[in-house]
Amino acid sequence: MLPHSLAQFFHLRPAGPGALLTAATEQVRIDVYFGSQTGTAEEFALTIQKEGKMNGFDVKVIDLQSYDVDTLDSSNSIFVTATYGEGDPTDNAKEFVEWLVHKADPDSLKGMQFAVFGLGNSQYENYNTVGKTIDSHCERLGATRIMELGLGDDDKDIQQDFEEWKEKLWRTLHAHFDVDRVKEKCKTVETEISRKDIREKEHKYKLEVVSERTAMEFPQSSSVHSLDTNPMVNMTVTCNDELNKCTDRSCRHIELALNNSGLVYETGDHVAILPDNDPHDVEELAQRLGVSLSSWIYLVDDDSSSPFPCPCTVQKALCNYVDINGMPKRSFIEHLAMKAIDSNEKRRLETIAGRDDASVYQQYICEGRRNVLDLLREFPSVKLSLHDLLESLPRLQPRFYSISSGSNTHPESAHVTAVVVDDILPEGRRFKGVCTNFLKQTKETTFKLPNDSRTPVIMIGAGTGLAPLRGMCQHLETCSARGDELGHNVLIFGCRSSKQDYIYEDEINRWCQNKTISSLFLAFSRENPQQKVYVQNRVRENSQLLVDLIEKGAYIYVCGSTSMAKEVKRAFVGCFQDTRQMSTVEAEDLVHSLSKGGRYLQDVWS
Ligand SMILES: Cc1cc2nc3c(=O)[nH]c(=O)nc-3n(C[C@H](O)[C@H](O)[C@H](O)COP(=O)(O)OP(=O)(O)OC[C@H]3O[C@@H](n4cnc5c(N)ncnc54)[C@H](O)[C@@H]3O)c2cc1C
Ligand SMILES: Cc1cc2nc3c(=O)[nH]c(=O)nc-3n(C[C@H](O)[C@H](O)[C@H](O)COP(=O)(O)O)c2cc1C
Structure with missing residues (x-):
């Protein structure tokens, strides 16, 4: 019997040589559909893909916006979907849910095998309605549920909810599709390798650090992330004023010019803003990893797909693509523990990862609001590589803001009213929100006409x-x-x-x-x-x-x-x-x- 924590990494470990043969003949295709507004569900879907591939399944991640009725009924589908508004689907899941609930013919999903993980927040009245709806309607339309509905609660520890559901998912999938033999062969190989090797997370992507000239010769990688397939547009900040009269809290009035962007809005809409990470944090992180910000990198898997557009500089990757300010996941902290040279640090990190006592993670990471840089500062013996970091961290996500201008009064600009997140935590550390501090320091454009209209x-x-x-x-x-x-x-x-x-x-x-x-x-x-x-x-x-x-x-x-x-x-x-x-x-x-x-x-x- 494997200890609990090793079982976790067992699933992350790629199949051994014997197992690969078995997997090659038995690879089961699984489609993971995500419905996401702020990226969590998409990250979860990508995690299933990463681990699924390593478990010998052929996993494809699909934006629910691109669902295809004709292929659903013969598929093995996993739905990872969030709930918004009054129990509404995310924008990219709206059409699918409409079809599922109101338009699909009876039995139209006969032949489909499915599982659902819903993301929600129990503070909302319509808790996880969309996950529940998809789960019940798939069954109503004739599909076979292969695992009970999983619900993640963002008010508590949604990562942990997902991890627990995911563990069960792999067990269920192995049993359901009879890929136990993959596991058996892995177990045999496992006895021959050390504990460290079992825990060593294999890289999904290959990283090449190259010169700029070589980088220019690489083909542009294909990133399937929704942030890359639906790219954001650049907007000009035409006004950035302080609204508060006090000095200890900042609230900014920001005006974004729409004229260059091709965007229009209606009163009451939201705008999603994708910030840059704090440049000081980016610099410190690069130093800690021992890499130059100006180096070029190419991070792709065997299918030439990448987690973000490549080639790019280390600066671009750390500044714009990975979330360096979010709460590190337990699996990432376990990885840091593995990379710690000092045995005390290793033990402490293992405790924080909290497989046995979840409260340590809750207190140290969630309440202590520590990010990856905090951990690297506090655990100096950890030898983390750029490769590990880029593979492990989720994508930097846009933040939503209610547009505070009326579209008929200001059709040419969208106004945002943002409270700057900049707090001193109880033990004296400073916590700065990524987007609000990015917005605070954005400069108003100087590309403005002179005040006097007579000036040529x-x-x-x-x-x-x-x-x-x-x-x-x-x-x-x-x-x-x-x-x-x-x-x-x-x-x-x-x-x-x-x-x-x-x-x-x-x-x-x-x-x-x-x-x-x-x-x-x-x-x-x-x-x-x-x-x-x-x-x-x-x-x-x-x-x-x-x-x-x-x-x-x-x-x-x-x-x-x-x-x-x-x-x-x-x-x-x-x-x-x-x-x-x-x-x-x-x-x-x-x-x-x-x-x-x-x-x-x-x-x-x-
Ligand atoms: C639909 C919608 C509309 C919104 N509209 C507005 C709006 O009009 N104006 C506005 O200002 N915001 C708005 N927000 C919030 C906004 O999207 C961002 O979440 C907020 O600005 C913080 O972003 P950030 O990148 O600066 O902080 P981040 O880097 O994302 O950090 C914020 C996170 O850190 C946590 N945190 C913050 N302070 C501390 C602390 N002291 N200790 C521990 N943890 C802490 C918070 O819980 C939060 O999870 C809206 C959000 C949504 C979903
Ligand atoms: C504006 C807003 C509205 C939400 N409404 C609901 C809701 O009605 N029911 C619910 O269970 N969760 C609700 N949530 C919680 C989200 O579903 C949850 O945070 C989820 O993890 C987001 O996933 P995503 O990042 O993939 O979009 C809401 C969150 C926000 C920000």
Whole structure:
């Protein structure tokens, strides 16, 4: 009989050589569907996949949004789904639940074998309604339940609920699909290897640390994580003000410009914000792991799929992809124990992982609010590798905020009112929330029009770089309509051709007619194969006008790709050389001083 904790790792261990043969002939396909809003259910589904593969099952994780009625009835399906609102499904599970409850024909799931784990919070009146609904309706439609419904309670210890259910799941699946022989063979192999080897968690992904040049030669990995398949959009912070009058608590009023994002909202909606991890924590973690933030990594499994987009730098992975501030899971702490050199630290970590006494984990990790960095600080003998860390930590999740503006009053921006989580814990440690501190330090964009509408502006944009410039032109047009005097405004816009991608042409023509724009210069790069024309060429051709305007106090706005912005800056240096007989150094200094003085502004991306 295996001790309890070893049994846990037994399931994590890949099948031995003999077992692999057995598994190869008997691999059972299991589909794990997740319904998740803030990522917990998806993480659980991915954990089942990771462990399932190691147990010899062919496991596929599927976003419930992509369910396929035609394949369900012949499947072995596990549903891992959360409940929201008034007992409602998550956004990605809505259609499926609607189909299951109201549209499916009787017996339409005959042939399906299923198990359900629901995620909920017992503080809510409709506790775990969605898990319960899926469980009962699958049975109603003829499917066979292979394991009783599991319920995770986020008000208590949902990780532990899931771990316990998962242990039972593997036992049930082994018995149900008669893959006991895999277990038997593993047991034989097991006697030949040490306890340490049994506990050693094999890597699912292969990690390569490479030079930037080599990284560029790798194909882009395919990450199936919903954060990568439905990527977030970048938004500009146009206002970031303190609302509280006291100094010990901070509440921020944040305004997010929607004009670049393609997003619209309705009053009462939420916005999900994906923060960066604290850069100081990221730096400390990299140092502790002994890796350089600028190194490039490639983390993929045999199917070239990865837990996040690769190749990327260590900086990107630690800053944007893994959750370094969340509560470490018990299995991760057990892993740290294994990596501890000092025997006292090892024992202490094993106790914290709390397989025997769950209260230690509750007190030390949950109530003590310790994250991975706290543990690495407090247990200096732990030798953790970057590979272990990246594989073990869940994805950094977006945080939800109620939009505090009305969509009819502020259609162009979504406002967020966020209380900054920054507390001193009883023993003196500081706990900082990831997203609220990220929001607090976001800078308002400096890409703003001068206060006086008479100040000339020179706007230069290529492609979608026109977006913020369009906003500026609209703003100036409104100023003019209400009687404000405008300065001499220049728009230099570049795209491929006047017939293909000359966006907002009608509006631009109108601005020229109503004198919002005094001078328009267009650069079409593919209209004349003999001579490609770019915005920087138009800048240089109009040196005299532009330099005159700059000397009258004009502000310059450049928006588009970083390479375009570089060329435009060089063109302005040329303008001063052409018209004012300056040396290159003098002209560069002048452009630099315009930037420093806030009159040469760029909104660029690579
Ligand atoms: C639908 C919805 C709407 C929301 N709307 C808003 C809103 O309008 N405004 C707003 O401010 N928030 C809102 N929230 C909460 C928000 O999503 C974040 O959870 C919150 O801002 C904290 O995020 P964070 O990344 O800064 O903190 P995190 O890094 O996520 O840390 C917060 C976690 O740490 C725990 N914690 C916090 N302080 C301590 C402490 N001293 N000791 C121990 N544990 C601690 C909390 O329980 C929480 O689990 C909303 C949440 C939801 C689900
Ligand atoms: C706004 C909100 C509403 C919720 N409503 C319910 C509910 O009605 N019933 C319930 O059991 N749990 C409810 N929960 C708890 C979630 O289901 C639980 O936290 C779950 O772990 C979230 O999983 P996810 O991260 O995969 O979205 C709610 C949580 C939030 C944040």
